[in-house]
Amino acid sequence: MAGILYGVGVGPGDPELLTIKAVNTLKAADVVVAPKAKDTGESTALSVVRPYLPSHTDIVKMVFPMVKGKETLAGAWSENSREILGYLQEGKKVAFITLGDPMLYSTYGYVLKNLRDCGHEIVTIPGITSYAAIAAMTGITLAEGDEALTIVPAVTDEKNLERILETADNLVILKAYRNYQQIVERLKESGHMRDAVMVSRCGLPEERICHELESIGEEGIDYLSTIIAKKR
16 A cells, blocks of 8 residues: 655644544544654644544654754755655555644645655645634734735844835734844834734643733743734
């Protein structure tokens, strides 16, 4: 039997926000690959899907380091991709889980590039993004009429952010733990602070909602933090 790789988006954190297709895929998988940033600690994506995993599922935790060194990153991606390929060659169904959507700023994207031509079927299952969940939770529309929605990672440099803010009607800033104070200052200057909201660890037990972005010090920002801001 030929192995199949599934890229499974598990949503922002609430286990009830997984799609039916995602749940059915996880239940049928032989191996679930759970990415994490460090050797220690739990995979957040794994904590979301645990209620749906049968007891016999083989769980493999893989470290994808959060570092800037391209050689270190490329080495980790290649090594992990080879391990996944080994499971596929054994004829196993492998589910690679990722928070949010697999095709948006996701570790899965790097694995997909490495294994796209591996000779095995690859199926990607979309997931609900953090900003979609936050918009629903707070009642803030992401875009209306002819407005544009701009999605940007907080790791972008300050000048690039300033350029984006000049034209952005509605802005989503992902992983806002980086450069937080600079982001807040730029949002104030560009007129995006009114109605702005930041949600950290959306859908998880430690979820935090903040409408006063200036009241938070940079040391209090979680990695899984998303800002939605609209120009007024």
